[in-house]
Amino acid sequence: xxxxxxxxxxxxxxxxxxxxxxxxxxxxxxxxxxxxxxxxxxxxxxxxxxxxxxxxxxxxxxxxxxxxxxxxxxxxxxxxxxxxxxxxxxxxxxxxxxxxxxxxxxxxxxxxxxxxxxxxxxxxxxxxxxxxxxxxxxxxxxxxxxxxxxxxxxxxxxxxxxxxxxxxxxxxxxxxxxxxxxxxxxxxxxxxxxxxxxxxxxxxxxxxxxxxxxxxxxxxxxxxxxxxxxxxxxxxxxxxxxxxxxxxxxxxxxxxxxxxxxxxxxxxxxxxxxxxxxxxxxxxxxxxxxxxxxxxxxxxxxxxxxxxxxxxxxxxxxxxxxxxxxxxxxxxxxxxxxxxxxxxxxxxxxxxxxxxxxxxxxxxxxxxxxxxxxxxxxxxxxxxxxxxxxxxxxxxxxxxxxxxxxxxxxxxxxxxxxxxxxxxxxxxxxxxxxxxxxxxxxxxxxxxxxxxxxxxxxxxxxxxxxxxxxxxxxxxxxxxxxxxxxx
Numbered sequence: 001x002x003x004x005x006x007x008x009x010x011x012x013x014x015x016x017x018x019x020x021x022x023x024x025x026x027x028x029x030x031x032x033x034x035x036x037x038x039x040x041x042x043x044x045x046x047x048x049x050x051x052x053x054x055x056x057x058x059x060x061x062x063x064x065x066x067x068x069x070x071x072x073x074x075x076x077x078x079x080x081x082x083x084x085x086x087x088x089x090x091x092x093x094x095x096x097x098x099x100x101x102x103x104x105x106x107x108x109x110x111x112x113x114x115x116x117x118x119x120x121x122x123x124x125x126x127x128x129x130x131x132x133x134x135x136x137x138x139x140x141x142x143x144x145x146x147x148x149x150x151x152x153x154x155x156x157x158x159x160x161x162x163x164x165x166x167x168x169x170x171x172x173x174x175x176x177x178x179x180x181x182x183x184x185x186x187x188x189x190x191x192x193x194x195x196x197x198x199x200x201x202x203x204x205x206x207x208x209x210x211x212x213x214x215x216x217x218x219x220x221x222x223x224x225x226x227x228x229x230x231x232x233x234x235x236x237x238x239x240x241x242x243x244x245x246x247x248x249x250x251x252x253x254x255x256x257x258x259x260x261x262x263x264x265x266x267x268x269x270x271x272x273x274x275x276x277x278x279x280x281x282x283x284x285x286x287x288x289x290x291x292x293x294x295x296x297x298x299x300x301x302x303x304x305x306x307x308x309x310x311x312x313x314x315x316x317x318x319x320x321x322x323x324x325x326x327x328x329x330x331x332x333x334x335x336x337x338x339x340x341x342x343x344x345x346x347x348x349x350x351x352x353x354x355x356x357x358x359x360x361x362x363x364x365x366x367x368x369x370x371x372x373x374x375x376x377x378x379x380x381x382x383x384x385x386x387x388x389x390x391x392x393x394x395x396x397x398x399x400x401x402x403x404x405x406x407x408x409x410x411x412x413x414x415x416x417x418x419x420x421x422x423x424x425x426x427x428x429x430x431x432x433x434x435x436x437x438x439x440x441x442x443x444x445x446x447x448x449x450x451x452x453x454x455x456x457x458x459x460x461x462x463x464x465x466x467x468x469x470x471x472x473x474x475x476x477x478x479x480x481x482x483x484x485x486x487x
Contacts, residue, residue, distance in 0.1 A: 031104055034302045038108045038137070039075065039311035042115040043298055045133055046071055049123035050287040056125060059380075061391060062228045062326050063185060065290035066171055067122040069234060069323025070162050071115060076316040076483070078114035078158035079309070082107045082151075085485025089234065090165040091158045094148040106151040107308055112139055113155025121163050170230040177227075191226035194337070203347040204249050205337050206386040212378040221384035228330035235479035236324045239331035242471040244464040247338050247388040250347065258458040259348045262341045265453050266375060267355040267364055271420035271430035273453050277375055278423040279416055279435055280392060280450035289392055290322035293399035296443070299414045300403060317480045318402050325398040325472045329391045329465065338388035341455050342381065345372040360425045374455030377424055382456050389465035390457045393448035397469025398476075400444035405477055410439040444469070 034040065050064050073089050080086035081094055082102045088094075097106070116134055120127045134141040139152075146160070147153035168176060172185055179188035195207035197220035208220040229239045236242075248255035269277075282292055297318045301311050339347075349369025356372050358365040374382050383391070404410045414437045420430030437443040448462040 031307050033305040033307055037301075037306060037308040037311055039111060039308045039315065040298060040301050040306070041133075042075065042111065043294060043301075043311065043315060045115070045130065046119065046123075047287050047291055047294060049119060049126045049129065050291045052126055052129075053123055054286045054288065059286055059288060060185075060224060061288035061290065062225045062231075062330060063171070064288045065319075065323045065326040065395070066166075066173075066231070068290045068294060069319045070166055071118045071122065072315045072319035073234065074114040074118040074159045074162040075111045075312055077161065078110040078151075078155045079107055079312045080483075081154050082110060083309075083485075087483045087485055088158070088161075089483060090161040091154075092161065094154060094157055097149075097154075104308065108137070109139065109151035110155040110158070111308070111312060112137055113143070113152050114158040115155075116141060117156055117159030118162060121159070166232075169232040170227065172227065185225060187222070187226055189227040189230070191223055191334070193223060195343075196220075200343060200347070203343060204339055206339055207343040208384065209342050209381055211381050214379050224383070224385045225330070226334055226385070228327060229334045231327050231330075233324040233327050234320050235476040236328065236472065239327040240335070241475070242328060242468055243332055243335065244389060244468055247336060247458075247460045247464070250344075254460070255344070255458070256348065258460060259341065259344050262452060262455055262458055263345060263349070263354055263356060263372065266357055266455050269357070269364075269375065269453065272433050272435075273450075274375070274420040274424070274430060275418050275433035276435060276446060276450045277454040278420070279418060280447045281376075281423065281454065289395040290319060290326070290399075293318060293322055293395065293403075296399070296412075296414065296437075296440075297403060299412075300407060303413065304407075313480075313484070314403075314406055317406055317476065318399055320479070321398045321402040321469075321473050321476045322395050324476060325395045325469050326391065328468055328472055329389055329394040330385075332389045332464075332468065333386040333391075336388050337386050338461075340382055340387040341458055342372075342374060344458070345455075346370050361427055363428065372455075375424060376454065376456075387457055388461050389468055390448060390451050390461040391465070392451050393444075393457075393462045393465025394469040394472070396444040396447035397466035398473040399469070400440040401470045401473035402476070404440045405473065410441050412437050412440050412443055414443070 046068055053064060077088035077091040080088045081097050116130050119130050131141040143152050144156060145153040146157055148157060172180055172188055175182040175184050175186055177188040180186045193208055194202050194205045197208045197210050200207050210218040210220050213219050233239060297314055352369045353366055354369050355364055355366055357375050416435045419432050421428055444466060448466050451457040452459055452462055
């Protein structure tokens, strides 16, 4: 199933692109654009590594968003020394190179060493993959020069500066945070949910749920990175800078209506909606939400025949937004510790008959409300962490706004084609569906509503998440402009 879906995933984006093999004249140089520029190629490597990381360590979107964000910063910092005005984020005491050295070749070398060193640190399991790619580029992966007057040295220094600056940033990558046991990403804050998988003592709060282990047993995953609200953002002042107001509580008319909406939406899922849920869920070989929006950014690069400079800048802004949006989303999630529809439906419709999805191969059936479940495989029924706000909505709202601001237009034009049900009920496939993403804003809204359709979130989670993400993007834009030397 994973291999089939991977092939499908690789064929997803069907763009009406301009010719991505074109070159642009830069002085006497012919500069590769689109898929041929080196920044784009390193973006592809980052996505491959993210997919591999998901296969090895299971989905962990917070962690991979930090990897992608810091890789993009390392690349930007190295590139900045060959730009007229750009100011690096973490690289210090390395002078801007004189104009005569600001060649495409030197930029390619500098960003390649920065990407290689940063990826080797964060995606260490794939170091051989990165070494091989360096070889394809004609670069020596064993060149560890720290000479600030050479492009290789600048690239190595940029990655080294990022890695050093982000140790002890709250992510607990090295098991170094106080309260940790030395294990990477250990829950050093000691968070334990108020509710257990077997007993829901406060239905307003998050309750873990049992998943199938795929071998006839079951397990209830713990909360994913419950301390992520403590991770230091790159551009935001703090994770709670734009924290939304509270979600609707049990007893409110709003929550009653929104829980009913989730049930009704699921009971009437069309093939188009199933395909939308699955595409945005991102399934096996997932690159998580930050990677999904890096893919969308690459769609823009191909569409507009970006140069290396353009991709370095766009990915930098895009992925800093994704990383900081995850921190902001987790701030809200852990502050409110809010219930998911999986538990809320059971609370509201405990002894009532409802129409809902019965599970793989069963279609829509009548059932007791207590049997309701999201439209998901039994091995991953819903994300294992609190609900409010939706991470998909936050990151999509933020990254869509970022691409809109950066390109100066809301126009997108991407398409994706997939078979409805392929990721959720492969023995009950629906039609082949084409999803169209005309604008960045609509793409974000489609990502957000897909989480309600799938039964992972209520509308309040979605609406507040989209707004939070857009606020993050606008704040990060100020940071971006500053580091471009424009303010």
